[in-house]
Amino acid sequence: MLEIRNLTKRFGGLTAVDDISFRVAKGHIHAVIGPNGAGKTTLINTISGLYRCDGGSVWLDGADITDIPTDQLVYRGIARTFQNLEICGGMSVLENVLLGFDRYMDKTLWPTLLRSGRLMDQERRFTERAMHLLELVGIEDLAHQKAHALSYGILKKLEIVRALATGPELLLLDEPVAGLNPQETDEVAELIRTLVADEVTVILIEHDMRMVMELSDWITVMHRGKKLAEGTPAEIRNDPRVIEAYLGGALK
Ligand SMILES: Nc1ncnc2c1ncn2[C@@H]1O[C@H](COP(=O)(O)OP(=O)(O)OP(=O)(O)O)[C@@H](O)[C@H]1O
Ligand SMILES: [Mg+2]
Structure with missing residues (x-):
């Protein structure tokens, strides 16, 4: 599904990603592991178009997506989470998830101005879908809470749910369970299994070796x-x- 060919990314004199090539098979959980500073996040940032690469290419289903900007990749079915959370703290949990539906929203002006029935239907549908996704990770009761008031573990789950709202075929997870307690870790692992059963392909960056070895x-x-x-x-x-x-x- 995804092919990375000779990908290279430099920061000044440092080559953070150095001539990396690998393939990700459809429906797989493909882990990328390595010590701190190995270049895992930089790899994800380069695949997801946040950074321009200095060499090499990225192919999705046989199409060259190397130069496609990050905000366009969502239309190709790629979504990601961030190692350092990128949640909008002033918005509610539900509103954060609704952001993920942006690609499906009708942005024409008239229905918006007229608050038309079609728009209301659309809002209702997205809200229902968002609530369903929140249920998947067991945080639907917090839908109307402001995100900044919530614990780190909840926000990590919210970050995944928002990525899921885009309806991805390929999900890039950068340390989804870092900082979570064992129970939360198991819940996220279970969620990832559910997603893959649902035909989502996952690239998983993680230091939790028990999880990596069990899932990948x-x-x-x-x-x-x-x-x-x-x-x-x-x-x-x-x-x-x-x-x-x-x-x-890592195993010590
Ligand atoms: N924006 C940047 N500017 C300059 N150097 C950077 C930048 N981002 C990362 N680096 C450097 O690139 C190298 C790879 O960093 P990266 O964050 O990709 O590692 P990582 O494998 O994700 O590590 P960790 O497991 O700690 O998250 C490190 O030496 C880091 O200091
Ligand atoms: Mg990292």
């Missing part, structure tokens, strides 16, 4: 901007290079 179909390991290894969870867990560069520390 395939793992790409990054180290200092480069691809160190790739394989199934069993292969990666037993790869001496990965253990030395990362897992030795």
Whole structure:
């Protein structure tokens, strides 16, 4: 579904993503792991068009999407979450989710001005769908609370729900369970499983190795901007290079 070819991103003299190539199969949970500073977030930022790459290309279903800006990728079915949350604190939980439906909204002027029946129907439909998504992660009771008043764990879930509202075929998750307690972590893991059963493909960046090993179909390991290894969870867990560069520390 997604193919990364020789992707490179530099910040001044630092090559944060260094000639990375890999493929993500449709319907897979594909993890990208590696030590702090390995270049995982930069990779996601480059795939999702937030950064322009300095070399290489990104292909989605056979189409070159390398130069498509980030706000256009949503129309190609790509959504993401951010390692550092990007929630609008002054808005309610429900309003944050409704932002995700933006691509489906009728933006023509007349229905808006006239508050037409069609627009009201549309609002009702989106609100119902948003409430359903909030139910998936068990936070529907908080729909009308302002986001800034809520705990970190709730906001992490909200961030995923908002990405889901765009109706993605490919979801990029940057550390979705960082800072969550074990119960919340299990809930998010369960949600990811549900999504994949629903034919969403997931790229998962995560330091929680138990979750990565349980969920992933395939793992790409990054180290200092480069691809160190790739394989199934069993292969990666037993790869001496990965253990030395990362897992030795991550599993302690
Ligand atoms: N906007 C930026 N400007 C300059 N350097 C950056 C920028 N973003 C990241 N870097 C550097 O690029 C390297 C890769 O960082 P990145 O955030 O991609 O790592 P990461 O694998 O996501 O790490 P972590 O697991 O800690 O989130 C680091 O050395 C970082 O300091
Ligand atoms: Mg990161």
